[in-house]
Each structure stands twice: as structure tokens, then as C-alpha cells.
Amino acid sequence: MKNFNTRNLKVILFSLCIGVLYSCGSQKDTAMSRGMQNLTARYNYIYNTKVMLNNHQLELAETYADNYDQVLPVYIAPEADNSQPNASLNIKSMDDIIKKAQLIILEKSYSNYIDDAYILLGKANFFNANYFNASEYFDYTASNYKSNLNSYTEALNWKARSLMxxxxxxxxxxxxxxxxxxxxxxxxxxxxxxxxxxxxxxxxKNDITSAIAYLKDAIKATNQNQHKIRWTYILAQLYEKQKNDTEALANYRKVEKSNAPFEMYFNANLNRIKIKSAMSGIKTNKQDQLLALLKDDKNLEYNDQVYYQVAESYAADGDYRQAEKYYLLSIQKSTTNAYQKGRSYLSMADLNFKYFKNYLKAKSYYDSTVNTLPKNYPGYDLILKKNQNLEYLTDRYEAVTLQDTLQFIARLPEDNRMARIEAFVNPVVQMPATPTGTAFNYSQIAANPNSNNKAVSQSSFYFSNPAAVGIGFSDFRKKWGNRKLDNNWRQSIKSSAQETIQDIAANISGVPSNPDSTTVTADQGDLVKQYSTSLPLTPELVAKSNQKIIDAYYDIANFYLQELNDTEEAEQVYQKLLDRFPSNNHLAAIYYSLFLINKESNPARSADFKDKILKEFPSSAYAKTILDPSFSIKQSELETAANKRYNEIFQQYEKKAYPAVIEQVDESLKTSGSSYLSPQLSYLRAIAIGRTSTADSLITAFTSITVQFPEDKLVTPLVKDHLAFITQHLSEFKDRKIALPESDSNEFLVPAPIKNTSATLAKTQAPVNTPVTTQAPPPAVQVPVQTVKVPVDQKTTVPANPVKVNGPFSTVTSTVYYYVIHVADASLTLSSSRFGIGQFNRGNYTGSNLKHQLKEFDNDQLIYVGNFSNFEDAKTYAAGIDPQLKQIMKVPVNIYTSFIISKENFDKVAGKALLNMYLEFYKNNY
Known part of the structure; x- marks a missing residue:
């Protein structure tokens, strides 16, 4: 009997094995085959892959670095732009999931888990940061398995995540x-x-109300405790953004009482203290509670965040010196948290820029900010842009400080002025004591590495080896200069007055500051003389000084508004300008900017500024735009027509049909009235008169231009040079029957060119105080190209910028640079535009030997001006000419752009593709 049962059991097992092998080895649409495929697919593949996926998600959650400064992401996913998104995780597990899912699709095609396999393929690609592939898998699942509601909804959910x-x-x-x-x-x-x-x-979408509603429902629905904790913390953050402190406090307390990760618990505790203190209204309570957290050893890793919150508290109370102290402590204690260190650097930069007015130190902190914060930090692009353009704002704030200082000294009794000027030129600075007394002199070791104690030199310890220290110090000095050995060595220890004294002197003298401290000492007498001669001692000089302050504030506000898109800062500066100078020459533009800024946030205030524009400036372009929103379009059409008319007259000028030029200019000025091209039309008329009449007629025509257009910066400076030249050679001109004979060019009206272009540019600066228009369509927005100066410490050698390369182009220093205007239309004639460039060059760079030439491609044209011996000279030229391009270029404004290029890079531009490549390279690196 026993043998019979054993024999039957063997037969049954053999049959089952044959059945399993048969089912696995073939795909037949039979009940048995489907059953076996479902069995093996579910337990051999689906179950295992889901376990692997869950483990991977847990591992990702443990290693993911949350930024508690921002609202946390609801779910955790690797960054899309990260080339190795899960470098510290087990990527092989995702590859294994993909292989198993593909096996289900290929070998278990009659099972009920094909949709699950495609979802697993999508999730594996999702956690590998291959979001495009993931969305395609989820889209395929959603399109082909709508009948399975769970799979359909899951696929749609993960597809949305992949797209997001x-x-x-x-x-x-x-x-x-x-x-x-x-x-x-x-x-x-x-x-x-x-x-x-x-x-x-x-x-x-910044729809906080909807986000709160969805999160509350998600917390109720989930059965996973870690999800509940994370979503509760996010819920508290959202309530805090809504200023609903009660609900925020309640949810932070829930997180504290839960089994949250310690970092989340710590931040919940930190935020609870902050909110509770704000609700209680007791200023010192919050700081005391925050500092009490430092006593707990568990919080050692988060001391930087504690110090930062204390600093923020002092800053909110207006105690900026205490805030500075704790921001620096936060920076010092921050070793692993790049977000926190970057935030502390940013706060120090803003503190020095806005409140201490120490612009060079602010620049240093902004540099540290952009080098510390990750590029995906919210607002990183704005911070980077502000850092890159800080010099533009710094120059104008320093101009305000300079004029305020000069006015203050001018109001002192005459006997006290010189002493105050000398004190300002050479401020007394208390040097901070080093923590350990006398700083160790590494430079002495570097100079003589074989000196000092022999026993010390024989040590293998790096800092006990003079030779090694000497080499290290040399490398350090190459990069950072001669920095003093103390805390926060990156920052200068000079006072704000010392740091800005050279730049202020440069504003007076018009030459760059000299970083050599001995030169500064030697020139202190010159600085005192410059200050004393620049004092606004008469009402006329005070008015000029005030105008410089007005223009500086106006430029700053416009820069915040147009370039940085920071409406809050722009409004504050506009308001400061109005408070100090209720009547100024920019009122209409200021009112219009404030009208636009407040249109959505404060309609009543916006309406007030609208009424001011309509009542006080009814004929301005701003009033016309308010009354007729299509005014800017009509204005653009008028400008196009004006350019067309100018080109027609210029063609007559080129044909030497001078009587026709005079007649057509007179007719155009009479019928069309004054426009931005009127000075140039009048100039053509004056030259035509000079070609056909006596010197007296030419002088009358030139003088009429200087009287009618005294503020013009393109033609009027040139005409004044012409008149000066004629005055010097008046007898020669009087002897002529025709003032400008056809055999001569009007070039002789200005002095002969000088070959040394660089030296001439240093003496003859182009006008850089150009007005920057507001956000309004009329007139067109023009922001001058910025000349970025690197602030140099008196005792610091600034390293050269590293050479950057992209394809055939590089930033390597050259001896020849061009200023280029790119016109994206090869069919247009640019002779009148080039004539305008010549006018600008002769009027603003007399004797500089600048030339403008034309280079043509199939679809584009380049007007290039040179030669400039260095990049700074080219940028100075650009800062002067860019605001005048609307008058100079007689082509539509939307088809031309300007840039600077070295001769080496220019020679490599051979067509539109390479031109576009360089324009992108220029945008990213200059």
C-alpha cells in the first residue's frame, strides 16, 4: 500500500512539473496557460519588483536632501537635470525591475499583469530620472487599459508626475x-x-487653497505613516504662507509629536518657536528660545539654522548689527547644508547692500552666494543676475553717497570743511585683534622655506613642514592675494568708507581707482583737492548735484523694475526719489511706472498715479498710452514712417542733390513736426547748405541745431565740434565762395585722427548717464550695456577670470575688439545707419580713429566698429552708443542687436549658424 501511494505521488508530481514546463515554455490562450502565467507573473515577477521598488523609494527618501527653506515637494523624485540622479542609490534594482517587466510582456502575454508590467517600466524610468520614457509608458498604459480602472488611474497619476x-x-x-x-x-x-x-x-500653480484641500484629503486617505507625517509638515508650511498661524502651529505640533525624521522634527520645532513668538509679540522670547536649542547636543548639526533664525529675528526688529553677528555665525557653523550656507551668504549680501551701503563687501557675499547655492534653488537666476549687474547699481548708489557727502561738507563752516574732507579721505579704522594674538607669517616661510626650526622642518605633518606650507601659500596667494589670517578671511576688514574711497574718487576724476595702497597714500593730496573743488557751494552747483542724485535713483529704480523684475524694490526707490525730490525731471515716467506696479496689487494707489499723469502731463506719451492702449503701435508705425522718410532724404544726399535735401527737410519738419530724427534731418540740411552756400549760412544752420536741440547726444556734440573748428579757421572759411567745397569731405570739420585709439578712449569718455525708460511702451525700453568693474581690495590681487570655451569661440584675452551691430535682414540698405554711427563717433570720440565697416552674410549684415585694444574700452563705447541706437539705426528696432567680440572670434563667424552660436556664447559668458 505504501509503495502504491508513493508511486501515485510521483506520477502526480511528474504531471504537475510537465504542466508547469508546458505552460512556461509556450504561450497558448488556454485556461491552464493563462492560469499558470498569472501565477508565475504575480509571484515570480510582480511581487518581487514591487518589493524592490518600495525599498528603492525608502532608500531615496532617506538620502534625499530636503530644503526646509522652501515648501517641501509632496513626493520625492530625482532631479530631471541631474546626470546621475541616484548616484548614491542602487540603480541596478531599477534595471532589474525593467528586465522583469519586459519578461512579463514578452513571456506572459496572456496573463492579467501586462498593464502592471508597463506601469513598472514607467516607474523604473521615473526613478532613473528618464521622465520622457516614463511618461510614454504611462501614456501607453492609460490609452490601452482604460477598462481596468485601478491601472488607468495609476497610469494617469504617474504620467502627470513625469510631466511635472x-x-x-x-x-x-x-x-x-x-x-x-x-x-x-x-x-x-x-x-x-x-x-x-x-x-x-x-x-x-501657487494655488495654496486648493493645495491645502487636496493634502488634507490625501492625509485622510493614506495608510502610510511616513506620507502622513510629510504631508502634515507641508500642510503647516502652506498654512504659514497663508498667514494662518493657528493652523500652521497646530500642524507643526502634530509633526513634533509624530515619529518624524529628526531633521523634520527639528525644523517643525524651529518653525513652531518662530510662529508662537510672532503670535505672542514678545521680541526677546523668540531669540531666547532659539538660542536654547543650541544647548541640546542632538541639534549640533543644525546650529547653522538656529543662528540663521536668530539673525532673521534681529533683522526683522531692525537690529542689523546683531543680525550680521548671527548670520556670520550661521556661515561659520554651516558645513554640510549648502542651502543654509547660501541663504546666510545671501542675507549678508543684502544686509551690506541695503543697510550698510558697503557695496564691495556685498559683491563678495553675492559671489559666495552664487557659488554655494545649487542652481535649482528657487530664484537662483535672479540672484545670479543681480550679482552680475551689481556694479551698475553700485556705481549709482556711490554717486548718491558722494553727492550727499559733498553737500553735507559744503554746508559746514568754511573753516571746518578741509578737516572734514581730510577725515573722509583718510578714515581712522580700528583693526580687529586676531584671536591668537600675532598672526603667523606664512609669507616669511614662503620667502625662505628652509629657515626656522630644523626639528619642525623634519616633521611629516603638513603645517610643520615649511617647504610644503610655502608652496601652499604661494598657490593660495596666486588665487586669493595677500589675505590676513583671521576668521572670514574671504571678506575685507576695511570699513565701508575705505572700500569706497577709491571708487568715489574715480567718480570725481573720471579715471579708474588704483588698487595700489602706496599710490592712494601718495595721491591723498590730490583727492583732497578734488573734493574741495567739487563742493557745491552755489545754488547752481547744488542743483547740478541734486540732479546727479535724481538721475542715479531713477536709474536704480528702473534697473530693479526692468532688469531684475523686482517691483517691490523698484517701488521703494521710486518713492524715496519722490520723497526727496517731489519736483524732478522724471516725474511723468515715475508716475507711470508706479501706475503699472500697483495696477494689480493696489488699484486705488494705481488710480492716483493715473490721475497725476493725466492732470500734470496730459500731452506726454504716458498719458496718451493710458487713454489709448494702441498708442505704442501707432507710435511704432510713425517711427517706421520717419525712418523711411529719412532714408529717402539721405538717398538724395548721397546723390549730391543738395537743393532737394534742403527742400525735403524743410517740408518734413514743417508737416511732421519735431521727432527724434529732427536733429539728424537738420544736420543733413546744414551740410547741404554748406555744399551750396557761404560760411555764414553754414554757421547759422549749425548754430540753429545747438539752440533747437541742446539735449541731443548724437548730433549736437558733433555740431559743436564743427563750430569750434570753423571758429579756429574762420578766415579760411570766409574766403570761400562755398563753405564746404565738393572736393572736400565734411570730415575736415573735426581734428585729424590720432592713431593711439586706447589712449584717446581713456581721455574721451562716451556719455554713460543715459536715461533708462520705464516699463511703458512709449518710449521704447533702453537699458545701457553694463561695464562691470571688479572691486579690488587694496591688499588683494584679484585672479584673472578662467578662459571659457564653446566650440570655436573662447573668452581668451585679445588685443583687438569690435563693437558689432547685427541686422537680421540682408536686403536692407544700411548706408544711412552707418552715417549715424559716424556722427556718433566724430561727436563723442574725436580723434580716436574709430572705423565702422560692413560684413554681409546670406541673410544677415554686421556693422562692426573698431579697433578697441581691450574689452573694457569696447564696453565703455557700447554703454555710450547703445542708448542712441534708436536714432542711429534707420531700420526696425526688432531686427538688430549689439554685442562685443574679439577679432579672433569675429574671424570665425562665417554665417548665421556660427553667428547664433556666438550670440549665445556672448550672452552666457559676458
Missing amino acids: QTRRISEASSTLDSLSPLLNQIKSKNQAEPLATMAQMSIY
Whole structure:
């Protein structure tokens, strides 16, 4: 009997094995085959891959660095722009999931888990940061498995997440719109993930109310404790953004009482203290509670955040010196948290820029900020742009400081002025004591590495080896200069007055500051003389000084508004300008900017400025724009017509039909009235008169231009040079029957060119105080190209910028640079525009030997001006000519751009493709 049972059991087992092998080895649409495929697919593949996926998600959550300064992401995913998104994780597990999912699709095609396999393929690609592939897999699943509601909704949810990771927000929003009506049809526990995705979408859209509603529902639906904790923390952050302190406090307390990770617990505690203190209204309470956290050893890793919050508290109370102290402590204690260190650097930069007016130190901190914060930090682009353009703002703030100082000294009794000027030129600075007494003199070791104690030199310890220290010091000095050995060595220890004294002197003298301290000492007498002669001692000089302050504030506000898109800072500067100078020459533009800034946020204030414009400046372009929004379009059409008319007259001038030129200019000025091209038309008329009449007629025509257009910066300076030249050679001109014979060029009206272009440019600066228009369409927005000066410490050698290369182009220093105007239309005639460039050069760079030439491609033209011996000279030229291009270029403004290029790079530009490549290279590196 026993043998019979054993024999039967063997037969049954053999049959089962044959059946399993048969089912696995072939794909037949039979009940047995489907059953076996479902069995093996579910337990051999689906179960294992889900375990691997869950483990990977847990590992990612443990290693992911949350930035608690911002609203946390609702779900964790690798960054799309990270080339190695999961470098510290087990990427092989994702590859294994992909292989197993592909095996299900290939070998278990009759099972019920094909949709699960495609979802697993999508998730594996998602966690490998291959979001495009992931969205395609999820889209395929959603399109082909609509009958399976769970798979369909899951695929839509993860498709939306994949699209959101690549910032395809509109597509993701459409996907979630399809998902939303289906939520009530699936189980409650399956609703949590889609609700979380919808909350993240609402956060992206800044719809805080909807995000809160979705998160609250997701917390109720989920059965995963870690999700509940994370979403509760985010809920508290959202309530805090809504200024709902009560709800925010309640949710932070929930996180504190939960089994949250320690970092989240610590930040919840930190935020709870901050909110509770704000609600209580007791200033010192918050700081004391925050500092008490330092006593707990568990918080040692987060001391930088504690110090930062204390500093923020002092800054909010207006105690900026205490704030500075704790920001520096935060920087010192921050060793692993790049976000926090970058935030502390940024706060120090803003503190020095806005409140201490120490612009060079602010520049140093902005440099540290952009080098510390990750590029995906919210607002990083704005910080980078502000850092790059800080010199523009710094120059204008220093101009304000200079004029205020000069006016203050001018109001002192005459006997006290010289002493105050000398004190300002040479301020007394208390040098901070080093922590350990006398600083160790590394330079002495570097100079004589074999000296000092022999026993010390024989040590293997780096700092006990003079030779090694000497080499290290030399390398350090090459990069950082002669820095004093103390805390915060990156920052200068000079006072604000010392740091800005050279730049202020440069503003007076018009030459760059000299970094050599001995030269500064030697020139102190000259500085005192410059200050004393620049004092505004008469009402006329005070008015000129005030105008410089007005123009500086106006430029600063416009820069904040147009370049940095910082409406809050712009409004503050505009208001400061109005408070100090209620009547100034920029009122209409200021009112219009404030009208636009407040249009959405404060309609009543916006309406006030609108009324001011309409009542006080009814004929201005701003009033016309308010009354007729299409005014700017009509104005553009008028400008196009004016350019066309000028080109027609210029063609007559080129044909030497001078009587026709005089007649047509007179007719144009009479019928069209005054326009921005009127000075140039009058100049053509004057030259035509000089070609056909006596010197007296030419002098009358030139004088009429200087009287009618005294503020013009293109033609009037040139005409004044012409008149000066004629006056010097008046007898010769009087003897002529025709003032400008046809055999001569009007070039002789200015002095002969000088070959040394660089030296001439240093003496003859182009006008740089050009007005920057407001956000209004009329007139067109023009922002001058910025000349960035590197602030140099008296005792610091600044290293040269590293050479950057992209394809055939590089930033290597050259001896020849060109200023280039690119016109994106080869069919246009540019002779009249080139004539305008010549006018600018002769009027503003007399004797500089600047030449402008034309280079043509199939579809583009380049006007290039040179030669400039260095990049700074080219930038100075650009700062002067760019604001005048609207008058100079007789082509539509939207088809030309300007840039600077070295001769080596210019020679490599051979067509539109390379030109576009260089323009992108120029934008990113200059």
C-alpha cells in the first residue's frame, strides 16, 4: 500500500512539473496557460519588483536632501537635470525591475499583469530620472487599459508626475483633469497618491487653497505613516504662507509629536518657536528660545539654522548689527547644508547692500552666494543676475553717497570743511585683534622655506613642514592675494568708507581707482583737492548735484523694475526719489511706472498715479498710452514712417542733390513736426547748405541745431565740434565762395585722427548717464550695456577670470575688439545707419580713429566698429552708443542687436549658424 501511494505521488508530481514546463515554455490562450502565467507573473515577477521598488523609494527618501527653506515637494523624485540622479542609490534594482517587466510582456502575454508590467517600466524610468520614457509608458498604459480602472488611474497619476518633473505643467494639468472625475470610483486607499499629485500641481500653480484641500484629503486617505507625517509638515508650511498661524502651529505640533525624521522634527520645532513668538509679540522670547536649542547636543548639526533664525529675528526688529553677528555665525557653523550656507551668504549680501551701503563687501557675499547655492534653488537666476549687474547699481548708489557727502561738507563752516574732507579721505579704522594674538607669517616661510626650526622642518605633518606650507601659500596667494589670517578671511576688514574711497574718487576724476595702497597714500593730496573743488557751494552747483542724485535713483529704480523684475524694490526707490525730490525731471515716467506696479496689487494707489499723469502731463506719451492702449503701435508705425522718410532724404544726399535735401527737410519738419530724427534731418540740411552756400549760412544752420536741440547726444556734440573748428579757421572759411567745397569731405570739420585709439578712449569718455525708460511702451525700453568693474581690495590681487570655451569661440584675452551691430535682414540698405554711427563717433570720440565697416552674410549684415585694444574700452563705447541706437539705426528696432567680440572670434563667424552660436556664447559668458 505504501509503495502504491508513493508511486501515485510521483506520477502526480511528474504531471504537475510537465504542466508547469508546458505552460512556461509556450504561450497558448488556454485556461491552464493563462492560469499558470498569472501565477508565475504575480509571484515570480510582480511581487518581487514591487518589493524592490518600495525599498528603492525608502532608500531615496532617506538620502534625499530636503530644503526646509522652501515648501517641501509632496513626493520625492530625482532631479530631471541631474546626470546621475541616484548616484548614491542602487540603480541596478531599477534595471532589474525593467528586465522583469519586459519578461512579463514578452513571456506572459496572456496573463492579467501586462498593464502592471508597463506601469513598472514607467516607474523604473521615473526613478532613473528618464521622465520622457516614463511618461510614454504611462501614456501607453492609460490609452490601452482604460477598462481596468485601478491601472488607468495609476497610469494617469504617474504620467502627470513625469510631466511635472520636466515642467510640462499644462500637459500635466490636462492629465489630472482626466483623472479627477474618476477618484470617487476607486477605493479610498488608492486615492491618496492622486490627491498628493494634485496638491503638488496646485503648489506649482501657487494655488495654496486648493493645495491645502487636496493634502488634507490625501492625509485622510493614506495608510502610510511616513506620507502622513510629510504631508502634515507641508500642510503647516502652506498654512504659514497663508498667514494662518493657528493652523500652521497646530500642524507643526502634530509633526513634533509624530515619529518624524529628526531633521523634520527639528525644523517643525524651529518653525513652531518662530510662529508662537510672532503670535505672542514678545521680541526677546523668540531669540531666547532659539538660542536654547543650541544647548541640546542632538541639534549640533543644525546650529547653522538656529543662528540663521536668530539673525532673521534681529533683522526683522531692525537690529542689523546683531543680525550680521548671527548670520556670520550661521556661515561659520554651516558645513554640510549648502542651502543654509547660501541663504546666510545671501542675507549678508543684502544686509551690506541695503543697510550698510558697503557695496564691495556685498559683491563678495553675492559671489559666495552664487557659488554655494545649487542652481535649482528657487530664484537662483535672479540672484545670479543681480550679482552680475551689481556694479551698475553700485556705481549709482556711490554717486548718491558722494553727492550727499559733498553737500553735507559744503554746508559746514568754511573753516571746518578741509578737516572734514581730510577725515573722509583718510578714515581712522580700528583693526580687529586676531584671536591668537600675532598672526603667523606664512609669507616669511614662503620667502625662505628652509629657515626656522630644523626639528619642525623634519616633521611629516603638513603645517610643520615649511617647504610644503610655502608652496601652499604661494598657490593660495596666486588665487586669493595677500589675505590676513583671521576668521572670514574671504571678506575685507576695511570699513565701508575705505572700500569706497577709491571708487568715489574715480567718480570725481573720471579715471579708474588704483588698487595700489602706496599710490592712494601718495595721491591723498590730490583727492583732497578734488573734493574741495567739487563742493557745491552755489545754488547752481547744488542743483547740478541734486540732479546727479535724481538721475542715479531713477536709474536704480528702473534697473530693479526692468532688469531684475523686482517691483517691490523698484517701488521703494521710486518713492524715496519722490520723497526727496517731489519736483524732478522724471516725474511723468515715475508716475507711470508706479501706475503699472500697483495696477494689480493696489488699484486705488494705481488710480492716483493715473490721475497725476493725466492732470500734470496730459500731452506726454504716458498719458496718451493710458487713454489709448494702441498708442505704442501707432507710435511704432510713425517711427517706421520717419525712418523711411529719412532714408529717402539721405538717398538724395548721397546723390549730391543738395537743393532737394534742403527742400525735403524743410517740408518734413514743417508737416511732421519735431521727432527724434529732427536733429539728424537738420544736420543733413546744414551740410547741404554748406555744399551750396557761404560760411555764414553754414554757421547759422549749425548754430540753429545747438539752440533747437541742446539735449541731443548724437548730433549736437558733433555740431559743436564743427563750430569750434570753423571758429579756429574762420578766415579760411570766409574766403570761400562755398563753405564746404565738393572736393572736400565734411570730415575736415573735426581734428585729424590720432592713431593711439586706447589712449584717446581713456581721455574721451562716451556719455554713460543715459536715461533708462520705464516699463511703458512709449518710449521704447533702453537699458545701457553694463561695464562691470571688479572691486579690488587694496591688499588683494584679484585672479584673472578662467578662459571659457564653446566650440570655436573662447573668452581668451585679445588685443583687438569690435563693437558689432547685427541686422537680421540682408536686403536692407544700411548706408544711412552707418552715417549715424559716424556722427556718433566724430561727436563723442574725436580723434580716436574709430572705423565702422560692413560684413554681409546670406541673410544677415554686421556693422562692426573698431579697433578697441581691450574689452573694457569696447564696453565703455557700447554703454555710450547703445542708448542712441534708436536714432542711429534707420531700420526696425526688432531686427538688430549689439554685442562685443574679439577679432579672433569675429574671424570665425562665417554665417548665421556660427553667428547664433556666438550670440549665445556672448550672452552666457559676458
